Amino acid sequence: EVGMAITASTLTTIVVFLPVVFMGGITAEIFKELALTVTFSLLASLLVAITLIPVMSSRMLELEKEKKDVFFDRIKNLYKRSLRWVLDHRGPVLAISIILLAASLALIPFIGAEFIPDMDQGMFYINIQLPLGTSLEETSRITARVEDIVLTIPEVEAIMASVGSSSELLSLGTSSSDISSVIVLLKDLNERDRSTWEVMEELRQKLRIPGAEISLQASDLVAIAGSPISIKVLGDNLEFLEEQALIIREELAQIEGIREIDDNISEGRPELQLKINRELAAGFGLRPAMIASTVRSAISGDVVTRYEVDGEEIDVRLRLDKEKLSSPEQLKNLYLPSPTGAMVPLERVAEFHLSTGAREILRENQVRYVNVTADLYNRNLSEVMPEIQARLQERLDLPPGYQLEYGGEFQEIIDAFTDLYYVLLLAVVLVYMVMAAQFESFLQPFIVIFSVPMAAIGVLFALFISGHNLSIVTLMGMIMLAGIVVNNAIVMVDYINILRSRGSTVREALEEAGPVRLRPILMTSLTTILGLVPLALGRGEGGELTAPMGIVVIAGLIVATFLTLYLIPVIYSFFAGAGKKAEV
Structure with missing residues (x-):
C-alpha cells in the first residue's frame, strides 16, 4: 500500500534540487552543497525505508492489542465530521481558498526584497x-x-x-x-x-x-554581490561622466536611508604632466622613451644591484636625493644626457602642466564609465530602487552614445531571482512527471500540484508577519517546499485510488482515506516542522541567514497539511466528477 507512495514522495523532494545543482552564479555556489547533501541523504533514507525497516519491523515489533488513544480519537472524530461538512460545501471551501491565495499575493508589494539576509x-x-x-x-x-x-x-x-x-x-x-x-x-x-x-x-x-x-x-556575506546600490554611466567623455556622477551623488544624498556614497572619479589626484616637444627633442637626439626613462629613474630610482644578508636579498636602488626633486622647478632643471654628449635641461624639451587626474579610469567592453556606489541603513532595495530610478530619470538627460546601468546587489537580485523562478517552475514540472508515473495518469497529478501554489498562502503571510524580506534564501525555501508539500498529498491520493480499486465510491473513499491517513500525515508534517524550528529561530551568529528559510518551509508546510486534509479531497471530488452526494 505504501511502497510506491513513499518512493514517489521521496523522488519529488529529490527532483526539486536537481536544477539547483546545474545552476550558475553566486546562488549555485551558496546552495549547491545543500542540494547535493539533501539529495544523497534522501536516496539513502529511501533505500533504508524499503529494505532495512521492513526486516527490522518483522524481527523487533510484536503485535499487541491496540491501545485506545482518547486524545487522538477525539481529533480523528472531529476531522471526520469536518471533512464531511467540507465535502458537502465544496464550492465555498474552494472559493475561500482562492480568496486567501489572492490576499496573500496582494502582500508581495509590502514584503521587501534583498539578495541575502544581513548577518x-x-x-x-x-x-x-x-x-x-x-x-x-x-x-x-x-x-x-x-x-x-x-x-x-x-x-x-x-x-x-x-x-x-x-x-x-x-x-x-x-x-x-x-x-x-x-x-x-x-x-x-x-x-x-x-x-x-x-x-x-x-x-x-x-x-x-x-x-x-x-x-x-x-x-557581511552580501559583500560578494557588491554594494547594495551601484550605478554606472557609460560613455567616452570623462568630463561629462564626472558631471553625471556628481548629479547622481546629489540625488542619492536626498534619499532617506542611503549611506556611504562614493564614486571612482570625483576627487582626482594632483599630477604634474610633461608634454614633450618632439621636434626640439629630436634636435638633441633625444627620444620620448629616453626622456621618460631618465625622469622615472630620477624620481623612483632603478635597482642597480642586490645585497645579500643571511640568505635574504635586499634591493639597492639608485635615485636622486629627494631634496633635489622636492618641487616642479627643480624637476625642470633635471639634465638629460643626449647621444651627442650634451646635457640638456628638461625644460628645454618639455612643457609642464599641473592638473588633476582621475583616480582610476574604468572600462567595460572598451567603453569608459563612472561608477557611483552607496550602502543602505534600515531600508531595503525594493523600497529604495524605484525612488532612485524615478529621480535619475527626471534629472539625467544622457545624449546618444551614453548609457545608464544599475548593478551591484540590485542586479544580482534580478539575476538570482530570475534563475530561481525558472528553477521553481522546472521543479514543479519534474514533480508532475514523477507523480504522472506514480499514478499512471496525466490528470491526477494536478490534484496534488494544486497544493504547491496554495502553500504560498502560508509563505507570504509568514514573511509579512515576521518582517523578513524575499531573498535567494526564501526562494530556495520555496523550491524545497515544492517538493515537500506534495508528499502527504501523494500518500492521500494513492490510498484513495486503492480504496476505489477495491470497489468504494468516490465519496466513501474520500471519507475513509482521510481519517486512515490522518496519523501518518500529521506525524510526517510535525517531524519536519519541529526539526526546522531551531533553523527558524535563527539563534547564534549567522542565524539570520537560515531563519527565513526555516520560516518559509514551516509556514508553507502548515498550510499544505491543512490543504492535504481538506482541500485535496475537494479537488479530487471535482476531478472525479463526484457530485455532492455522488456515488461512482
Whole structure:
C-alpha cells in the first residue's frame, strides 16, 4: 500500500534540487552543497525505508492489542465530521481558498526584497581618507583620534588599525600616506544589546572630523554581490561622466536611508604632466622613451644591484636625493644626457602642466564609465530602487552614445531571482512527471500540484508577519517546499485510488482515506516542522541567514497539511466528477 507512495514522495523532494545543482552564479555556489547533501541523504533514507525497516519491523515489533488513544480519537472524530461538512460545501471551501491565495499575493508589494539576509558578524571596517598628500604622521594622528572615539562604544571588543593602507574589503588594499583603516570587532551577540549596524550608525554621527572623509562597511556575506546600490554611466567623455556622477551623488544624498556614497572619479589626484616637444627633442637626439626613462629613474630610482644578508636579498636602488626633486622647478632643471654628449635641461624639451587626474579610469567592453556606489541603513532595495530610478530619470538627460546601468546587489537580485523562478517552475514540472508515473495518469497529478501554489498562502503571510524580506534564501525555501508539500498529498491520493480499486465510491473513499491517513500525515508534517524550528529561530551568529528559510518551509508546510486534509479531497471530488452526494 505504501511502497510506491513513499518512493514517489521521496523522488519529488529529490527532483526539486536537481536544477539547483546545474545552476550558475553566486546562488549555485551558496546552495549547491545543500542540494547535493539533501539529495544523497534522501536516496539513502529511501533505500533504508524499503529494505532495512521492513526486516527490522518483522524481527523487533510484536503485535499487541491496540491501545485506545482518547486524545487522538477525539481529533480523528472531529476531522471526520469536518471533512464531511467540507465535502458537502465544496464550492465555498474552494472559493475561500482562492480568496486567501489572492490576499496573500496582494502582500508581495509590502514584503521587501534583498539578495541575502544581513548577518550580524560583529565586525566592521572604518576607512579614513585625508586630503591628498597628507603626511603619514598626520594620518596616524587622525587615526588615533578615530580609535579613541571607537573605544568609547561599550559594544567594542577590540580594534586593529592600519595607517598608510585601506581595508582590503573596501579598496582592494590601496597604499598611500593619506589613507588608513580600522577593523572593529564587537562583543558576542549575547553580550550586547545593539546590532552591528546600530553601532555603525552611532559612529557615523560621532566620526565627523574636519578634513577627513570617513566611511564604514560591515563585514557581511552580501559583500560578494557588491554594494547594495551601484550605478554606472557609460560613455567616452570623462568630463561629462564626472558631471553625471556628481548629479547622481546629489540625488542619492536626498534619499532617506542611503549611506556611504562614493564614486571612482570625483576627487582626482594632483599630477604634474610633461608634454614633450618632439621636434626640439629630436634636435638633441633625444627620444620620448629616453626622456621618460631618465625622469622615472630620477624620481623612483632603478635597482642597480642586490645585497645579500643571511640568505635574504635586499634591493639597492639608485635615485636622486629627494631634496633635489622636492618641487616642479627643480624637476625642470633635471639634465638629460643626449647621444651627442650634451646635457640638456628638461625644460628645454618639455612643457609642464599641473592638473588633476582621475583616480582610476574604468572600462567595460572598451567603453569608459563612472561608477557611483552607496550602502543602505534600515531600508531595503525594493523600497529604495524605484525612488532612485524615478529621480535619475527626471534629472539625467544622457545624449546618444551614453548609457545608464544599475548593478551591484540590485542586479544580482534580478539575476538570482530570475534563475530561481525558472528553477521553481522546472521543479514543479519534474514533480508532475514523477507523480504522472506514480499514478499512471496525466490528470491526477494536478490534484496534488494544486497544493504547491496554495502553500504560498502560508509563505507570504509568514514573511509579512515576521518582517523578513524575499531573498535567494526564501526562494530556495520555496523550491524545497515544492517538493515537500506534495508528499502527504501523494500518500492521500494513492490510498484513495486503492480504496476505489477495491470497489468504494468516490465519496466513501474520500471519507475513509482521510481519517486512515490522518496519523501518518500529521506525524510526517510535525517531524519536519519541529526539526526546522531551531533553523527558524535563527539563534547564534549567522542565524539570520537560515531563519527565513526555516520560516518559509514551516509556514508553507502548515498550510499544505491543512490543504492535504481538506482541500485535496475537494479537488479530487471535482476531478472525479463526484457530485455532492455522488456515488461512482
